[in-house]
Amino acid sequence: MSRLLKTPVYILGIESSCDETAAAVVEDGRRICSNVISSQVKLHAAYGGVVPEIASRRHLEQINLIIEQALAEARLKLGDLSAVAVSNGPGLVGALLVGVSTAKALAYAARLPLIAVNHVEAHLYANFLTGAGIRYPLVALIASGGHTNLLLMTGPDEILSLGQTRDDAAGEAFDKVARAMGLGYPGGPIIDRMAAQGNPAAFDFPRAYLDEEEGRFDFSFSGLKSAVINHLHHLRQKGEAPKPADLAASFQEAVVRVLVDKTINAAREHNAACVLLAGGVAANSRLRFLMREELMRALPGVPLYFPPPELCTDNAAMVAAAAYPLYRRGIFAPLNLNAHAGLPAAHRLLNGQG
Ligand code: KG4
Ligand code: ZN
Numbered sequence: 001m002s003r004l005l006k007t008p009v010y011i012l013g014i015e016s017s018c019d020e021t022a023a024a025v026v027e028d029g030r031r032i033c034s035n036v037i038s039s040q041v042k043l044h045a046a047y048g049g050v051v052p053e054i055a056s057r058r059h060l061e062q063i064n065l066i067i068e069q070a071l072a073e074a075r076l077k078l079g080d081l082s083a084v085a086v087s088n089g090p091g092l093v094g095a096l097l098v099g100v101s102t103a104k105a106l107a108y109a110a111r112l113p114l115i116a117v118n119h120v121e122a123h124l125y126a127n128f129l130t131g132a133g134i135r136y137p138l139v140a141l142i143a144s145g146g147h148t149n150l151l152l153m154t155g156p157d158e159i160l161s162l163g164q165t166r167d168d169a170a171g172e173a174f175d176k177v178a179r180a181m182g183l184g185y186p187g188g189p190i191i192d193r194m195a196a197q198g199n200p201a202a203f204d205f206p207r208a209y210l211d212e213e214e215g216r217f218d219f220s221f222s223g224l225k226s227a228v229i230n231h232l233h234h235l236r237q238k239g240e241a242p243k244p245a246d247l248a249a250s251f252q253e254a255v256v257r258v259l260v261d262k263t264i265n266a267a268r269e270h271n272a273a274c275v276l277l278a279g280g281v282a283a284n285s286r287l288r289f290l291m292r293e294e295l296m297r298a299l300p301g302v303p304l305y306f307p308p309p310e311l312c313t314d315n316a317a318m319v320a321a322a323a324y325p326l327y328r329r330g331i332f333a334p335l336n337l338n339a340h341a342g343l344p345a346a347h348r349l350l351n352g353q354g
Contacts, residue, residue, distance in 0.1 A: 009082040009327060012070065012106070013320030014063070016099030017091025017119045018146060019043075019050045021062040022316035023070035025081070029324025032129055034073035035317040037310075038062045041186065048179045056094035063102050070316070078110040085115040085323030087122060088333075089343030091146065096339035104335050115323040116333035119314075120147050120345040121159055123278040125322035126312065131305040135273035141263045142345070143287075144279030144313075145171035145186065148259075149345045150217045150266050157325035161346035162266050163217025166210075170255055170281045173221040177251050180229045181244060191248045192284050198249030203231065205254040209261070217266055224254050256287045263291065264298050272299075277306035280313045 008027045015022040019040040025033040040058050044050045071077065086103035089096055107114035124140045139162070142149045148165040168176070171188055178187020183194070205227050208220040228251050235242045259281075267275050275295060281287060292304050311318065326332075 011320040013316035014086040014099045015316040016059045020314040023067040024316035025074035026320035034070045036070045052092045059098035083113040087119040088116045089340035093341040113332040122318045122322040126307040126318040139267040139272040140276040142279045143170040143281035165219040167222035173225045195249035195252045198245030200249040200253035202246035203250035283309040283312040
C-alpha cells in the first residue's frame with residue numbers, strides 16, 4: 001500500500017528556529033502522541049536575550065536525544081512514521097539548520113517524505129491540536145518574540161498575509177521593556193504577572209495604528225518601546241522610582257489594545273467565521289481576556305480560539321500539525337531543502353513551495 005494511503009498518519013515534527021529544541025509526533029494533524037521540548041531559556045537569561053551561536057550549539061547537543069524521546073513517548077519507531085516535518089524558517093539561520101539537517105538525514109535514512117513548514121504558520125496550527133469547530137474563513141493573530149502577523153486562512157492550507165510588524169515583534173517589545181526595567185528574560189510572562197497589580201491607565205503610552213489604507217493591518221512597536229524606556233530614564237534622572245506595576249500595566253495595555261483592535265477589524269472586513277490567537281504572546285492573560293470581550297461585543301457569535309500556554313510558545317507539535325494538510329496534498333520538500341532566516345509568512349500561497 002502506498003505510504004500516502006496509510007492511516008493513521010503519524011508525522012514527526014522538528015523545531016529548532018530559536019531557543020527551543022523540540023520534537024513531537026502528531027496523529028492525523030490533531031492528536032498529540034508526544035511533544036518534547038528542551039528550552040534554552042536559562043542559558044540565554046544571563047545575556048538578556050537569545051545568543052544565536054549558543055542556541056545553535058545547544059540544538060546540536062540536544063536534537064537527537066529529543067527526537068529519540070519523542071518517538072519513545074509515542075511508542076513508535078521511525079518505520080511507523082508517515083513523514084518528517086521541519087520548520088525551515090523564519091528564525092536564526094544557524095539554529096534552523098540544525099533541525100533542517102537532522103530532518104533531511106532522517107527522511108533520507110528512513111525513506112520518508114520530508115515536509116517544509118513555515119514556523120509562523122505553524123504557530124497557527126497549534127489551535128488545531130485543541131480546538132474543535134474551527135471554520136473558514138478565519139483570521140489569526142500570531143504574536144511572538146520574533147513575529148507579529150495577521151493572517152487570513154480560507155481553507156486547511158490556504159493562508160494569506162494581511163499584515164505584519166514593520167519593526168519590533170510584540171514579544172520582542174515585552175522582552176526589551178522588561179530588560180530596561182531590570183525584570184529578567186523572557187519579559188512577557190513577568191510583565192503579564194506584574195501588570196495584574198498595576199493601573200493600565202497610569203501612563204498614556206503611544207499606540208501605533210498606521211491607519212493609511214495599505215498599512216492598516218501592519219504593526220509597529222518600536223515607538224512604544226522607546227517611549228517606555230525614555231520614560232524610565234527620565235524618572236531615574238529625576239531620582240524618582242518608577243512604579244513597576246503601573247508601568248508594566250500601561251505598556252501592556254498599549255500593546256494589547258492595538259493587537260485586539262486590528263484583529264477585530266480584520267475579522268469584520270473578511271467576514272471571519274472564527275478568530276485564532278497563537279505565538280508566545282497569545283499566552284498573555286490580558287490579551288486573551290480583552291480579545292474575547294471585544295470580539296463578543298463587536299462580532300457576537302464569532303468564536304475565539306487560543307492554544308493552552310504550552311502550545312503558544314515554540315513547540316514541534318504545531319509543526320507536525322501544520323505539515324498534515326501538506327502531506328494530504330503530497331507537497332513534499334526536496335532533500336536539498338535549505339533554511340531561510342527571513343522566510344515570510346504565507347510564503348507558500350504567494351510563491352509556491354518546492
Ligand atoms: O513563540 P515563542 O516561544 O517564540 C518565538 O517564536 O519568538 O514566543 C516567545 C515570546 C517572548 O518574547 C515572550 O516574552 C513572549 O513570547 N511571551 C509573552 C507571554 N509569554 C510568553 N508575552 C506576553 N505575555 C505572556 N504571558
Ligand atoms: Zn515561534
